[in-house]
Amino acid sequence: MNIWDKLSSIDRRWIFLAMAIFVSWPVLKPLGLPVTTTKEVESLYSFIEEIEDKKPIILALDYGPSTAPELTPMAKAVMRHAVSKGIPVVGVSLAPDAPGVANDIWKWAEEELGAIPGEDIAYLGYKAGTTNVILQMGQGISKAFPKDYYGNNTDDLEIMEGFESLKDASLVLGLEATAIMDLWIQYAGDQMGVPVAGGMTAVSAPEAYVFYQSGQIVGLMGGMKGGAEYELLVGAPGNAVQGMDAQSLGHIVIIVFIIFGNLGFFLGKKGQDVSRLKSLRGDQK
Template identity: 45%
Template sequence: MNVEERPVGWWRAESIWTRLLSLDRRWIFLGIALAVLIPIITGLTLPLGKPAPPTVAVYDYIDALQPGDVVMFAVDYGPSSMPELHPQALAMVRHALEKHLRVLSVSLNVQGTALANDVLQTVGEELGAVDGEDYVNLGFKVGGSAVILGMGEDILTVYPTTADGRRTRTLPIMAGVRNYDDIALVIDLAASNIPGAWIAFAKERYDQDVALGITAIMATDFYPYLQSNQIIGLVNGLKGAAEYEALVGLEGEQAPGMLGMSAQSIAHLLIIVLVIVGNIAYFASGRQRVGH
């Protein structure tokens, strides 16, 4: 923005607004950093509000399953999306294992394998679940939609071994599990367009029930699938994670989603304030009249 284009400051307040409009972006960066850091450092907790219906739909579906039913978690996110998706994974896997469901984990993202390990082992150890009997991490397979389609035919062909090299066929958890016919629900946790492939191939081709756990920025992409019943539910971002934690009855350190929500609330508030201040400055400075 050129300095010459600014209206000449005949009134002192106008020059303040004008100066505000060309505020150095680093002040905004500092504001956001403080808005995130202070609630985390002070441990600020804010009330959550009632859970969104798409989150409740996933919870209810898992809650209605019978012990021994199989739930497949597709851990398709990387470390960058951990703050939003890891709390979701922890809460949902905990719910499934508490219900004595069998939990399989697969990853179409190479970094997802280690994150799936972390989730399964953390929750598994806390609940005394046994690797290979109650849960197993089948790991990463290259191929994206080809892997999803392959599992519709035979999971053992796609995953002859688990992530840590055990023969999948020999594991007690795999008894009677051959393809999607034997899996009650696939939950895809992702920050990419992989959920689209799960819907197109697992749901549409094999009529497998699919639920999603996604980052908030992707939510608008997947709401249409919710309306058309192509997914049974949707856990949306950090808020979804916090809601699911509340539904499962978690709190404190077991509920990282709730802890993050306070920081997110204050940061959102700051952005709203910035937008409002930006607009006031825009109109007060007379910019809209000079065609900017």
């Protein structure tokens, strides 16, 4: 086995160890690497900045604990922005494991931002049925959610005054880990004409870019980086900005191993295996 073969057959546990070290280090001792903002996030920020008539934002928290590190910083940063501008925020969830995460964010908003529940913010909870729920919200918010998550009648909440249906919202911001984003764009955006924006996990973000390019969504935050950018735009760096150093070092580790792997593959014996090479290139036809 020559050096190239050794490079392409490094025990994966060494990769895990390298990753653990290089990601833990900046989490414990931040390096302060710069974070730049992108136009997709800036346009969402400007859109919220320009909401004048205090029409509520619908914050769709459609994710569970497994993707919270990516999406919760976005939720918090946007809530901070909206509350500071006096724009009401109404939360809903179309994913069954979301209420626990959403409840934590709502408690945080009460304590940290001083938001008044029922007046500045309201969380209506989870309802099964995705598409049907969005369509029902178009007919009337309280039709889809007669009570909020805490058991109050939705219509009795002060925040709901003049906010009859989804069409009265100034923006729907979908924080999504699955394909529910498509439904918000299709029904709330294209059908009802409500501006829609996305906060997506990095896995799902590439698919949402096509909607940003075509103007079907007004802004897009992708992964922890998107959350970090919004935190910087509202001037309150949080967990996402803190995580960016670790993110950068993690990427460097991956790039180095990809280079090692490819050198080993193409210069070692495995590179001679044409059929495998073809399948790896996706050149299957």
